[in-house]
Amino acid sequence: MSTLESNQQELHRVGQANSLGNRNLTRYRIRQEMLKAIxxxxxxxxxxxxxxxxxxxxxxxxxxxxxxxxFDEYKNLPRKEA
Structure with a gap:
Protein backbone atom coordinates (compact mmCIF):
# COMPACT_ATOMS: atom_id res chain seq x y z
CA MET A 1 0.00 0.00 0.00
CA SER A 2 1.34 3.40 -0.87
CA THR A 3 1.95 6.10 1.69
CA LEU A 4 -0.79 8.20 0.10
CA GLU A 5 -3.34 5.39 0.42
CA SER A 6 -2.26 4.75 4.00
CA ASN A 7 -2.62 8.44 4.87
CA GLN A 8 -6.05 8.55 3.25
CA GLN A 9 -7.21 5.54 5.23
CA GLU A 10 -5.92 7.06 8.46
CA LEU A 11 -7.64 10.37 7.73
CA HIS A 12 -10.87 8.52 7.00
CA ARG A 13 -10.59 6.57 10.28
CA VAL A 14 -9.92 9.73 12.28
CA GLY A 15 -12.79 11.52 10.54
CA GLN A 16 -15.20 8.73 11.41
CA ALA A 17 -14.04 8.70 15.03
CA ASN A 18 -14.50 12.48 15.25
CA SER A 19 -17.94 12.25 13.71
CA LEU A 20 -19.01 9.60 16.21
CA GLY A 21 -17.61 11.61 19.11
CA ASN A 22 -19.37 14.79 17.98
CA ARG A 23 -22.64 12.94 17.49
CA ASN A 24 -22.39 11.41 20.97
CA LEU A 25 -21.59 14.78 22.56
CA THR A 26 -24.47 16.40 20.73
CA ARG A 27 -26.88 13.66 21.83
CA TYR A 28 -25.71 14.11 25.44
CA ARG A 29 -26.15 17.88 25.29
CA ILE A 30 -29.59 17.63 23.70
CA ARG A 31 -30.71 15.11 26.31
CA GLN A 32 -29.46 17.27 29.20
CA GLU A 33 -31.17 20.39 27.87
CA MET A 34 -34.46 18.59 27.27
CA LEU A 35 -34.49 16.87 30.68
CA LYS A 36 -33.78 20.18 32.42
CA ALA A 37 -36.72 21.82 30.69
CA ILE A 38 -39.03 18.86 31.29
CA PHE A 71 -37.91 15.27 21.88
CA ASP A 72 -41.61 14.59 21.29
CA GLU A 73 -42.28 15.21 24.99
CA TYR A 74 -40.02 18.28 24.99
CA LYS A 75 -41.77 19.85 21.98
CA ASN A 76 -45.07 19.85 23.88
CA LEU A 77 -43.76 21.91 26.80
CA PRO A 78 -45.14 25.41 27.21
CA ARG A 79 -42.69 28.15 26.21
CA LYS A 80 -41.91 31.34 28.05
CA GLU A 81 -39.77 34.41 27.50
CA ALA A 82 -36.31 34.22 29.06
Missing amino acids: RQGYETYDNFQEVVNLVDGYHAAGGNGAIDAL
Whole structure:
Protein backbone atom coordinates (compact mmCIF):
# COMPACT_ATOMS: atom_id res chain seq x y z
CA MET A 1 0.00 0.00 0.00
CA SER A 2 1.34 3.40 -0.87
CA THR A 3 1.95 6.10 1.69
CA LEU A 4 -0.79 8.20 0.10
CA GLU A 5 -3.34 5.39 0.42
CA SER A 6 -2.26 4.75 4.00
CA ASN A 7 -2.62 8.44 4.87
CA GLN A 8 -6.05 8.55 3.25
CA GLN A 9 -7.21 5.54 5.23
CA GLU A 10 -5.92 7.06 8.46
CA LEU A 11 -7.64 10.37 7.73
CA HIS A 12 -10.87 8.52 7.00
CA ARG A 13 -10.59 6.57 10.28
CA VAL A 14 -9.92 9.73 12.28
CA GLY A 15 -12.79 11.52 10.54
CA GLN A 16 -15.20 8.73 11.41
CA ALA A 17 -14.04 8.70 15.03
CA ASN A 18 -14.50 12.48 15.25
CA SER A 19 -17.94 12.25 13.71
CA LEU A 20 -19.01 9.60 16.21
CA GLY A 21 -17.61 11.61 19.11
CA ASN A 22 -19.37 14.79 17.98
CA ARG A 23 -22.64 12.94 17.49
CA ASN A 24 -22.39 11.41 20.97
CA LEU A 25 -21.59 14.78 22.56
CA THR A 26 -24.47 16.40 20.73
CA ARG A 27 -26.88 13.66 21.83
CA TYR A 28 -25.71 14.11 25.44
CA ARG A 29 -26.15 17.88 25.29
CA ILE A 30 -29.59 17.63 23.70
CA ARG A 31 -30.71 15.11 26.31
CA GLN A 32 -29.46 17.27 29.20
CA GLU A 33 -31.17 20.39 27.87
CA MET A 34 -34.46 18.59 27.27
CA LEU A 35 -34.49 16.87 30.68
CA LYS A 36 -33.78 20.18 32.42
CA ALA A 37 -36.72 21.82 30.69
CA ILE A 38 -39.03 18.86 31.29
CA ARG A 39 -38.19 18.96 35.02
CA GLN A 40 -38.95 22.69 35.24
CA GLY A 41 -42.13 22.26 33.22
CA TYR A 42 -41.42 24.79 30.46
CA GLU A 43 -38.80 25.97 28.01
CA THR A 44 -37.71 29.41 26.89
CA TYR A 45 -38.23 30.38 23.26
CA ASP A 46 -34.50 30.97 22.73
CA ASN A 47 -33.39 27.68 24.24
CA PHE A 48 -36.10 25.79 22.38
CA GLN A 49 -34.72 27.04 19.06
CA GLU A 50 -31.18 26.07 20.08
CA VAL A 51 -32.30 22.54 20.97
CA VAL A 52 -34.18 22.23 17.67
CA ASN A 53 -31.00 23.28 15.84
CA LEU A 54 -28.98 20.69 17.76
CA VAL A 55 -31.53 17.96 16.99
CA ASP A 56 -31.45 18.85 13.30
CA GLY A 57 -27.65 18.72 13.30
CA TYR A 58 -27.67 15.45 15.21
CA HIS A 59 -29.92 13.83 12.62
CA ALA A 60 -27.92 15.34 9.72
CA ALA A 61 -24.76 13.82 11.22
CA GLY A 62 -26.36 10.38 11.15
CA GLY A 63 -27.90 10.35 14.61
CA ASN A 64 -30.60 7.76 15.00
CA GLY A 65 -33.89 8.03 16.84
CA ALA A 66 -32.37 7.63 20.30
CA ILE A 67 -33.65 11.05 21.39
CA ASP A 68 -36.85 11.25 19.35
CA ALA A 69 -39.25 10.06 22.07
CA LEU A 70 -37.82 12.57 24.55
CA PHE A 71 -37.91 15.27 21.88
CA ASP A 72 -41.61 14.59 21.29
CA GLU A 73 -42.28 15.21 24.99
CA TYR A 74 -40.02 18.28 24.99
CA LYS A 75 -41.77 19.85 21.98
CA ASN A 76 -45.07 19.85 23.88
CA LEU A 77 -43.76 21.91 26.80
CA PRO A 78 -45.14 25.41 27.21
CA ARG A 79 -42.69 28.15 26.21
CA LYS A 80 -41.91 31.34 28.05
CA GLU A 81 -39.77 34.41 27.50
CA ALA A 82 -36.31 34.22 29.06
